[in-house]
Every structure is written in C-alpha cells, then in structure tokens.
Amino acid sequence: MHLPDYKEARTRDKRKYNRIDFKIDNNIEKKYEGKTYFLKTYGCQMNEHDSENISAILEAMGFSKVDDYNQADLVLLNTCSIRENAHNKAFGMLGRLKHLKSQNKGLLIGLCGCMAQESKVVDEILKDYKFVNFVFGTHNIYQLPEIIDDAVKTNKQQIEVYSREMDLVEGLPVVRSNNYKAYVNIIYGCNKFCTYCIVPYTRGRERSRKKEDIIEEVKTLVKEGYKEVTLLGQNVNAYGKDLYDDYNMGDLLEDIAKLKIPRIRFMTSHPWDFTDKMIDVIGKYSNIMPSVHLPVQSGSSKILKLMGRRYTREQYLELFHKIKKIVPGVSISTDIIVGFPGETEEDFMETLSLVEECKFDNAFTFIFSEREGTPACKLKDNITLKEKEERLYKLNEIVNKYFLENNKKLEGKVVKVLVEGVSDKKNMYFGYSDTNKLINFSSDRELYCGDIVDVEITEAKTWSLDGKVK
Ligand code: 5AD
Numbered sequence: 001m002h003l004p005d006y007k008e009a010r011t012r013d014k015r016k017y018n019r020i021d022f023k024i025d026n027n028i029e030k031k032y033e034g035k036t037y038f039l040k041t042y043g044c045q046m047n048e049h050d051s052e053n054i055s056a057i058l059e060a061m062g063f064s065k066v067d068d069y070n071q072a073d074l075v076l077l078n079t080c081s082i083r084e085n086a087h088n089k090a091f092g093m094l095g096r097l098k099h100l101k102s103q104n105k106g107l108l109i110g111l112c113g114c115m116a117q118e119s120k121v122v123d124e125i126l127k128d129y130k131f132v133n134f135v136f137g138t139h140n141i142y143q144l145p146e147i148i149d150d151a152v153k154t155n156k157q158q159i160e161v162y163s164r165e166m167d168l169v170e171g172l173p174v175v176r177s178n179n180y181k182a183y184v185n186i187i188y189g190c191n192k193f194c195t196y197c198i199v200p201y202t203r204g205r206e207r208s209r210k211k212e213d214i215i216e217e218v219k220t221l222v223k224e225g226y227k228e229v230t231l232l233g234q235n236v237n238a239y240g241k242d243l244y245d246d247y248n249m250g251d252l253l254e255d256i257a258k259l260k261i262p263r264i265r266f267m268t269s270h271p272w273d274f275t276d277k278m279i280d281v282i283g284k285y286s287n288i289m290p291s292v293h294l295p296v297q298s299g300s301s302k303i304l305k306l307m308g309r310r311y312t313r314e315q316y317l318e319l320f321h322k323i324k325k326i327v328p329g330v331s332i333s334t335d336i337i338v339g340f341p342g343e344t345e346e347d348f349m350e351t352l353s354l355v356e357e358c359k360f361d362n363a364f365t366f367i368f369s370e371r372e373g374t375p376a377c378k379l380k381d382n383i384t385l386k387e388k389e390e391r392l393y394k395l396n397e398i399v400n401k402y403f404l405e406n407n408k409k410l411e412g413k414v415v416k417v418l419v420e421g422v423s424d425k426k427n428m429y430f431g432y433s434d435t436n437k438l439i440n441f442s443s444d445r446e447l448y449c450g451d452i453v454d455v456e457i458t459e460a461k462t463w464s465l466d467g468k469v470k
C-alpha cells in the first residue's frame with residue numbers, strides 16, 4: 001500500500017527520471033476475458049488521454065467496454081481536483097455506486113486520477129468508502145493490471161498512490177476515442193505552483209518525453225491516417241527544459257510540423273515561457289493551427305502577483321499583441337478566475353477592461369475555489385459568494401459579446417473544417433475550423449469523417465457558426 005503525502009508532493013527538488021517500458025504480465029493478460037468495464041472521466045484533456053491509456057490496459061487484461069455502469073463488472077472513475085464541483089461530482093457518483101454494490105457484491109469499483117493524489121480523499125475512502133476496491137494515483141497507471149488483480153485475489157482494498165513521479169513510462173497501450181484527432185503527451189506535470197492551483201501536487205514536477213519518442217508517435221499517427229494531433233501538457237511551453245540544453249517547444253513544434261500531419265494544436269501555454277521562436281514557428285507553418293490557449297487568469301497585476309503568475313497585466317498584453325501581429329488570423333482563448341482572495345471591485349474592473357482590449361475568441365471563466373494545501377487557501381477571502389457570482393455573470397456577458405462579435409467577422413468568409421461527424425439533420429455535418437471554432441454545415445455531396453473541406457460561413461452564433469460546403 002502507498003498512501004499520498006502532500007508534503008512530499010510539494011517538494012521542488014530536481015530528480016533524474018528513468019525511462020521504462022510498459023509491459024503487461026503474461027499471467028494477467030486476457031485473464032478477465034468476458035468481463036466488462038465502465039470508465040467515467042472527469043476534467044481536462046490530460047485525464048481524457050489517461051483514460052485512453054487506461055481503457056487499453058483494461059482491454060489488454062480482457063475487459064470489454066460498456067456504456068452503462070449498471071451493466072459493468074468493473075466501474076472506474078478517473079477524477080479531477082481542480083475545483084470543488086469536480087470533487088463533488090465524483091463523490092456523488094460514488095454514492096450511486098455504493099447502492100449498486102449493495103445489489104451486486106461482485107462489482108469492482110476503482111478511483112484514480114487527481115483526487116487519488118489527495119491525502120484527504122484517500123483518508124475518506126479508507127474510512128467511509130470501504131466498498132471501493134482500489135485507488136491508484138496519476139503516477140501509478142502502469143501498475144493497473146497488478147492493482148486490479150491483487151484487489152480480486154485478496155479481496156482487500158488496494159491503495160497505490162505515489163506522491164511523487166517516479167519514472168517516465170513509455171509504450172502504454174492506447175485506444176483512441178477519435179479516428180482522426182489524437183492527443184499526444186509531450187510533457188507531464190507542472191513547476192509553476194500558481195498559488196490557487198492543485199495541479200503541481202497531483203501531477204508532479206515537469207518531465208518532458210524524449211523528442212524521439214514524441215516524433216515516433218506522431219509518425220505512427222500519420223501512417224494510421226490521423227489528421228490532427230494535440231500536443232498536451234499542463235504547460236507545454238516548458239517542453240525540453242528538464243531534458244535538453246538547446247531544444248525547446250519552438251524546436252519541437254517545428255520538427256512536428258515537418259512530419260506533414262495536416263493539423264497540429266497544443267495546449268496549455270503559460271504566458272511565461274512563450275518564446276519568440278514559438279510565435280515565429282506558429283506563423284511560419286500552415287499545419288500549425290492559428291489557435292492559442294493563453295490563460296490570463298486576471299487583468300490586475302496585483303492579483304496576478306498574489307496568484308504567483310510571474311507576469312503583469314502589461315506583459316500579458318504585450319505577448320498577446322505580439323502573437324496577434326505575427327500569426328495572421330490567430331484566435332486566442334483564455335481562462336479567467338474571479339473572486340480570488342483580495343480581489344477588489346477595481347481589480348475586477350481591470351479584468352473586464354483587459355477582456356475589452358483582447359476580445360478573446362473563447363474564454364473559460366471560473367469562480368475561485370479553495371484547494372486545500374495550496375497557498376491561496378491561507379489568504380483572507382473577504383468577498384461573498386453572491387459578489388463572486390455577480391462578477392462571473394458580468395464577465396460572462398462581456399466575453400460572450402466578443403465571441404459573437406468575432407464570429408460575425410467570419411460571415412461570408414471561407415474556412416477550412418475537419419469533418420468530425422454527421423448531425424441528425426439530413427446532409428448536415430459538423431467539425432472545427434483552423435481557429436478551433438465549431439462549424440455546423442450542409443453539403444450537397446457526401447462527405448466523410450476526416451475530410452478537410454472548405455466551408456463558406458453563412459451565419460455566426462455565439463458558440464458556433466453555420467455554413468455551406470464550397
Ligand atoms: N479555482 C478556480 N479555478 C481554478 N483553475 C485552476 N485552479 C483553480 C481554482 N483553485 C482554473 C484556471 C486554470 C484552469 C485549468 O482552471 O483558470 O487555467
């Protein structure tokens with residue numbers, strides 16, 4: 001049994017990581033043939049991609065997937081800790097599973113992902129959720145076959161959570177949930193320790209994958225007919241810093257662009273590490289999509305300092321305008337938190353004025369949520385929930401206004417769309433543009449998923465655009 005330890009998770013020492021290859025034990029491979037699994041994923045793209053690995057491991061063990069948890073022999077929750085409501089959703093689901101287990105004693109229940117890294121959650125599971133058969137952390141995915149097999153053999157609760165990252169595991173199997181768009185991890189973890197954020201504790205320090213491993217994965221995806229890769233990391237801009245002296249995100253983007261995959265995206269970028277080389281490369285290669293997610297979090301330099309974001313309002317704006325100037329037609333999206341402890345009405349107004357200046361193409365907006373163990377948790381919070389909700393409402397009104405305004409500029413224009421699906425209506429399709437906008441469109445000729453087509457925009461809405469194939 002390994003229990004999570006927050007103190008250890010918080011350490012910032014540099015480690016040397018070995019690269020190990022995943023291998024499934026012959027005795028466990030296909031052992032569970034005939035059994036079924038249900039996997040529920042909460043949270044970000046990193047979790048979604050982890051679930052693609054977890055599914056493949058379960059399938060290598062013999063489990064097959066079902067879409068209804070009532071029909072499953074194994075139910076696994078891949079959880080998220082970023083805000084309180086993500087927490088509550090997972091615990092709500094555990095409540096429902098308790099009921100199910102009382103009717104089906106043989107049901108296996110597991111919990112993994114970011115919540116598994118929190119000592120408080122694991123303590124609660126040990127004490128009040130004894131029906132949960134196993135818990136494993138974000139650094140323990142490769143041990144899943146043994147963890148499940150031990151839970152079955154011993155009938156005892158298994159808790160396997162390393163507080164810190166150990167080795168960098170390559171060769172995890174994967175079942176991708178989309179045949180044309182694929183996620184590729186390039187860097188794990190985060191060293192930024194923004195004061196509100198739990199991610200550095202749940203995902204560990206920054207570890208880059210070797211460029212050769214990433215390039216090999218993308219080459220395989222090209223051969224398999226994939227049209228789009230999204231390079232993933234909590235902060236992709238830090239790529240390479242822990243591994244190479246003179247090879248970073250700009251170089252990686254350029255090497256991947258040369259592999260001729262039609263579309264490359266990347267997320268998420270911290271403004272701090274966004275180099276000129278990166279901007280130049282994004283502008284230079286037509287297969288790097290002109291779409292950047294650049295979380296600002298607040299428009300007030302005072303709040304940014306309290307958040308530990310390492311840039312001021314002015315520095316953010318300078319970077320923002322530089323990207324806009326060098327990458328033609330780029331869309332920029334962002335994340336914003338309102339109600340951070342100490343945020344006054346003036347600070348909030350600065351956030352609104354920054355939004356007025358940037359006119360973001362998309363924005364994910366949140367009310368600050370206290371995460372235990374993070375420094376912001378200790379800050380005095382004198383804003384009422386009602387005030388926070390009012391700020392969020394005001395902010396959303398303004399961001400939505402600009403989504404529509406930006407979309408309107410596309411009316412009458414032709415954009416490239418990767419066809420992702422057929423909608424219920426006849427001859428109607430949907431997909432995303434280069435700038436990552438959802439397009440619903442009609443076509444007189446039959447189209448196939450994975451095609452990249454020219455679509456003329458006929459009508460702009462706030463969250464999507466309508467169009468017609470040229
Ligand atoms: N409260 C509210 N929002 C948060 N985020 C991260 N931590 C918190 C928190 N404690 C938001 C940030 C980040 C996004 C992924 O989630 O805006 O960019």
Ligand code: SF4
Binds near residue numbers: 191194197200234270
């Ligand atoms: Fe969290 Fe900041 Fe790291 Fe993003 S950069 S994962 S907000 S600590």
